[in-house]
Amino acid sequence: MGVTLEVRNGKNAKANAADLEGGGGKQTHRTSNLETATHLFKGSVGAGLFAMGDAFKNGGLVGATVLLPILAVICVHCERLLIAGSIMVVEKTPGVDFFDYPDTVEKVFEYGPPPVRKLSKLMRTIVETFLCVTQFGFCSIYFVFITENLHQVLHQNGIEISQTTTMALTLLPAMLPSLLTNLKYISPVSMLANLSLLFGLLATLVIALQGPMPAISERHYITNGTQMALFFGTALFAFEGIALILPLRNKMRNPENFTSTFGVLNVTVGMITLLFIFTGFIGYMRWGEDVDGSITLNLNAEEVMSQVVKIVAAMGVFFGYPIQFFILIKIIWKPMKESCGVAQSYPITVQVVLRFIMVMCTFGVAVIVPKLGLFISLIGALCSTSLALLIPVIIDFVLRAGVPKALTTWVYLKNMAIVLIALLGIATGTYQSIVEIIQEFYD
Structure with missing residues (x-):
C-alpha cells in the first residue's frame, strides 16, 4: 500500500489491547x-476447524485444497490493508496510539474525502453490527456443536431424550459463567478449552486415519456452484x-514483526491453512x-474412545462459550451504556440482565437452526466475508482517494477483484445457506 507509516511511541492510549479484557489503561505486558x-x-x-470436512465435501478434494490457500492469501492481504489504515489514522489523531476495527473505519471516513465523511458513523455502526452478529453466531454455533456431540453419547448409552432437551441441559452450565461481568474470573477456562479442543482434534484425526482409506476416485475433485x-x-x-488483528499487533513488543515477510501474521495463517487442509482432506476422504x-459427529458412538473424544471436544467448545460471549457483550454494552440512562445508573444490574437475555437469544437461535454445517456457512458468507474482505478494501479505496496518484490501475483492478469475490460470496453463500436451512425444516 502507498501508506506504510508506523505508530509513534510515547502517546497516551485511548484504547488498547487491554480492552479485550474489559478495560483501558496502560499496557503492562508487551507480548x-x-x-x-x-x-x-x-x-x-x-x-x-472441525467443519473442514464439510468444507471439503462442498469444495471437492482439488477445489478446496487449491481455494483454501488462495482465500488465506486474500484474507491476509485485507488484514494488512486494515493495519495500514489503522496506522495512518492513528498518526493523524493526537493523543492516541491504537484504534480497533470500528474506530479505524470511523476515522478513515472522517479523514477521507469530503463526500464520504458524513458516512463515518454509519460505517462504524455497520462494522459493529457485523462483529456483533458474527460473535452472536459463534455463540449459537457453540450450543449446536455441544448438543450434537453430547446427544450422540447420551443416545448410545440408553438415555433417550430429544436433541432440544439435550441442548436445554447445557443452558444452565453455559448461563452461570456468562453472567460474570469480569473477564478475570472467566479467562482461566480458556486454556482448558484450548487443550480440550486440541485433544479432540488430534484424537479424531488418529481415529480417522485408522484402517484403509476409500479410493480417492470415490470422492469429488471439483463440485458445482451451489x-x-x-x-x-x-x-x-x-x-x-x-x-x-489490531489488538494483537498493538500489544507486541515489536509490532513491525507482525506483518514482516516471515512475521507472525504470515507464518501463523500459513500454519492454520495447512492444518485446515489436512483436517478437511482426511475428514472428507474418510467419510465422504x-x-x-x-467431524467428531462421524466417530462411531458405540466405541468408548469415540465417546470420550466427543465429550472432550464438546467440553472444549463449552469452556470457550463464556469467552466468546464476553466479546459479544463488550460490543453491545458500550453503545448501550452511553445511550441508556438506566444502564449508567445501574450498570451491574443492567449488564447482568442483558447477559441473561443474550444467552437465551443465542440458545433460541441454536434451537431454531440446529444444522451445524449450514449455520456455519450462513454466518461465514454473510458477516465474515464482509468483515474480512469487503470493508478492508473499502478502507483502502477511501485512504487512496485522498493521496494523489495512489490509486493506480493495478491497485484498482486488484481491489475490485476482491470486492467482486466478496459480493459473489456474500450473495451466493447467504442465499444457498438460507435455502438449505429452509429445506431442513421440510425434511
Whole structure:
C-alpha cells in the first residue's frame, strides 16, 4: 500500500489491547512474537476447524485444497490493508496510539474525502453490527456443536431424550459463567478449552486415519456452484479473525514483526491453512458425502474412545462459550451504556440482565437452526466475508482517494477483484445457506 507509516511511541492510549479484557489503561505486558502467534492461532481455530470436512465435501478434494490457500492469501492481504489504515489514522489523531476495527473505519471516513465523511458513523455502526452478529453466531454455533456431540453419547448409552432437551441441559452450565461481568474470573477456562479442543482434534484425526482409506476416485475433485457457495461461507467463517488483528499487533513488543515477510501474521495463517487442509482432506476422504458439520459427529458412538473424544471436544467448545460471549457483550454494552440512562445508573444490574437475555437469544437461535454445517456457512458468507474482505478494501479505496496518484490501475483492478469475490460470496453463500436451512425444516 502507498501508506506504510508506523505508530509513534510515547502517546497516551485511548484504547488498547487491554480492552479485550474489559478495560483501558496502560499496557503492562508487551507480548513476544511467539505469544502473539499463539493468541492468533487460538483465536482462529475453533468450531470452524472441525467443519473442514464439510468444507471439503462442498469444495471437492482439488477445489478446496487449491481455494483454501488462495482465500488465506486474500484474507491476509485485507488484514494488512486494515493495519495500514489503522496506522495512518492513528498518526493523524493526537493523543492516541491504537484504534480497533470500528474506530479505524470511523476515522478513515472522517479523514477521507469530503463526500464520504458524513458516512463515518454509519460505517462504524455497520462494522459493529457485523462483529456483533458474527460473535452472536459463534455463540449459537457453540450450543449446536455441544448438543450434537453430547446427544450422540447420551443416545448410545440408553438415555433417550430429544436433541432440544439435550441442548436445554447445557443452558444452565453455559448461563452461570456468562453472567460474570469480569473477564478475570472467566479467562482461566480458556486454556482448558484450548487443550480440550486440541485433544479432540488430534484424537479424531488418529481415529480417522485408522484402517484403509476409500479410493480417492470415490470422492469429488471439483463440485458445482451451489456447493462451492457453501464451501466459501464455511472457509471464511474458519479464517475470519480480523477483529483480533489490531489488538494483537498493538500489544507486541515489536509490532513491525507482525506483518514482516516471515512475521507472525504470515507464518501463523500459513500454519492454520495447512492444518485446515489436512483436517478437511482426511475428514472428507474418510467419510465422504456423509461427513458432518463437525467431524467428531462421524466417530462411531458405540466405541468408548469415540465417546470420550466427543465429550472432550464438546467440553472444549463449552469452556470457550463464556469467552466468546464476553466479546459479544463488550460490543453491545458500550453503545448501550452511553445511550441508556438506566444502564449508567445501574450498570451491574443492567449488564447482568442483558447477559441473561443474550444467552437465551443465542440458545433460541441454536434451537431454531440446529444444522451445524449450514449455520456455519450462513454466518461465514454473510458477516465474515464482509468483515474480512469487503470493508478492508473499502478502507483502502477511501485512504487512496485522498493521496494523489495512489490509486493506480493495478491497485484498482486488484481491489475490485476482491470486492467482486466478496459480493459473489456474500450473495451466493447467504442465499444457498438460507435455502438449505429452509429445506431442513421440510425434511
